Amino acid sequence: MAITTHDTNTELQDRAILVSLVTDKIKRTGIDPELSLQELVQLAETAGVAVLDVLRQNKETPDSKWFIGKGKVEELRMAADGLGANTAIFDQELSGAQVRNLEEALDLKIIDRTQLILDIFAGRAKSREGIIQVELAQLSYLLPRLSGHGKNLSRLGGGIGTRGPGESKLETDRRHIRDRITELKRQLDEVVKTRELHRERRRKSGAVQVALVGYTNAGKSTLLKQLTDADVYIENQLFATLDPTSRVLALPGGKDVVLTDTVGFIQNLPHDLVASFRATLEEVNEANLVLHVVDASSPMREEQMEVVQSILQDLGAAGKPQITLFNKSDICDSGQLEMLPTGEGYLKISAFNPEDLTRVTELIEDELAGDTLTFRIPADRGDLSSLLYRVGEVLEQNVDENDVLYTVRLNKEDYLKWGYMVADFVDPQ
Ligand SMILES: Nc1nc2c(ncn2[C@@H]2O[C@H](COP(=O)(O)OP(=O)(O)OP(=O)(O)O)[C@@H](O)[C@H]2O)c(=O)[nH]1
Ligand SMILES: [Mg+2]
Structure with a gap:
């Protein structure tokens, strides 16, 4: 497959050759190296x-x-x-020694995929939190790559353009970087x-939270x-968003939820x-519902969906109720549209189509x-009735001999969390 490149030929720009090495190990991962x-x-x-x-090998x-x-x-x-x-960018991660050897032999700036992503993040970070997080990630990446080659420090850290942790900061020794990492971690702890x-405040206010991930x-x-x-x-570029943004979204029935936009994911x-x-990412764990x-x-598309699911898994958010929104359907060809899974929890949309937006809010x-269920709880199980009051909305309560019948609306997430305690008491009626 041909790759289209754009030579914009601006003097200030880095001018790069991209290099991809496909090893047996990479072949086994199933990731298509051309798409990568x-x-x-x-x-x-x-x-x-x-x-x-x-260049490919x-x-x-x-x-x-x-x-x-x-x-x-x-x-x-x-x-x-x-x-x-003046630059070569490798699609796979290089060791510190490989970077140095290549730099010395070729007199080119050598960058790998990881460093490129870190550079983009560094250029995007605006909030104090974002800036701390990016610098911490950059230094953690750099530290193991410094072994015994102090003279190359500034080149290694330079990255694309003048971003990155910056030369002045990096022309110091490893101990200095470790100190800086410790300090950044301390600052990050405060942020956390x-x-x-x-979160505590939001939880107490009972605001229902919906996270956009993808x-x-x-x-x-x-x-x-x-x-x-x-x-x-909004930009047609990668990682346009770094800091989470939350806005109130009014649902058709009049209820408000808090909708949060998050940093995008990428493979590797x-x-x-x-x-x-x-x-930042753990905001997703606070969500009552995830919009993928x-x-x-x-x-x-399929690889990207898998990447998102595996990152959600890492974050501990894989079990959250999810809606999958197949966006940009306006630019899909009919073949692509036919391939999309359908059914409950899936929606084909275009973000620019108002009718689709209404369907999204309705589905949210x-x-x-959630579901309305009736539970038959023995009168002496006060623990279970109070649980129902705590986690659900009790719509009706009727006494039937030695039992109490509760009609309760439970959202899916709460039912997943607590349902096992009352599951045996669901009344078939
Ligand atoms: N044709 C079409 N383009 C869309 C649609 N939704 C978004 N886009 C375009 O896709 C590009 C990326 O949109 P963003 O909203 O910035 O994407 P994002 O998921 O927030 O991206 P990051 O913040 O980088 O993770 C922009 O150029 C949008 O105009 C859609 O439904 N149809
Ligand atoms: Mg965005």
Whole structure:
């Protein structure tokens, strides 16, 4: 498959050749390396890099010194010379030694996928929380790559353009970086505590929370904007959103919920980034309902959905009630539309179609309303009746000899959490 690149040829821009090495290990993961490479082009362009060319190599295992084979290094040098590139971006993660060897041999800035993603995040971070989290992730990535080669510190940390932790900060020793990591973690702890207080307040106020999650560029912020008139940043680029934004959404029945937009996910999301962004990502755990927004027009739709589910799993939010919104149906071809799963909890939409937006709010309302069930509780089980009052909305209560019949509306999440205690008492009627 051909990859379209755009040579914008601005002097200030980094000019890069992308490199992808497909090893047997990568083949076993089932991730299509060509699609991954297309995504790398998008990532590079999002970071403001001009992509000049793409080199591919198949090899059983990576070369420990050069990552790619020696012959391929030569090919890269010729391509870089010919096209005037100053950067090579690798689709797979490199070791510190490989970066140094390649930099010295080629006189190019060497960047891997992880560092590119970290750079994009660094450029996007606006809130104090976001800035702390990104710097922490960058330094955690950098630290194990510094072994004994202090002189290359500044180049390693430089990243794309002038972003990244910055040269001045990095021209110090490892101990300094460790101190900085400790300090950032301390600051992050404060942020986590503040967030915890906010959550507590929200919990007490009984606000029902709905989280928009999904692969980057799926249309989460667009949906938040279309549904609530929120003034949020929307761009056809990866990781447009970093900080969670919440807005009140009025449901058709009149009830209000809090709708939160979150940072997008991507395959091979750097481990350090996930660890650092835990405070932000854990907002998803507060949600009563998760709206999984999918770009239905993407050739990587299925892979992207799997990535999202596995990150939700890591966050401990996989068991939450979920609605899958197949977005961008307006630009899907008929084949793509036919392939989409249908049924309960799935909706094909376009964020720009008002009728679809109404269907979304109706479905949210349905999901949150949950089920109405009748329980037959023995009169001496006060513990169970008080549980029903605590977790559900008791609509009716009737005494029947030694039992009390409760008609209760329970939302799905609460039923998943508490239902097992009263499951034996559901009255078939
Ligand atoms: N055709 C079409 N484009 C859409 C639709 N929804 C969103 N888009 C476009 O998709 C791009 C990404 O939208 P965003 O809302 O920024 O996506 P996001 O999921 O918030 O992305 P990140 O914040 O980067 O994770 C923008 O160019 C939107 O205009 C849709 O239903 N149809
Ligand atoms: Mg967004």
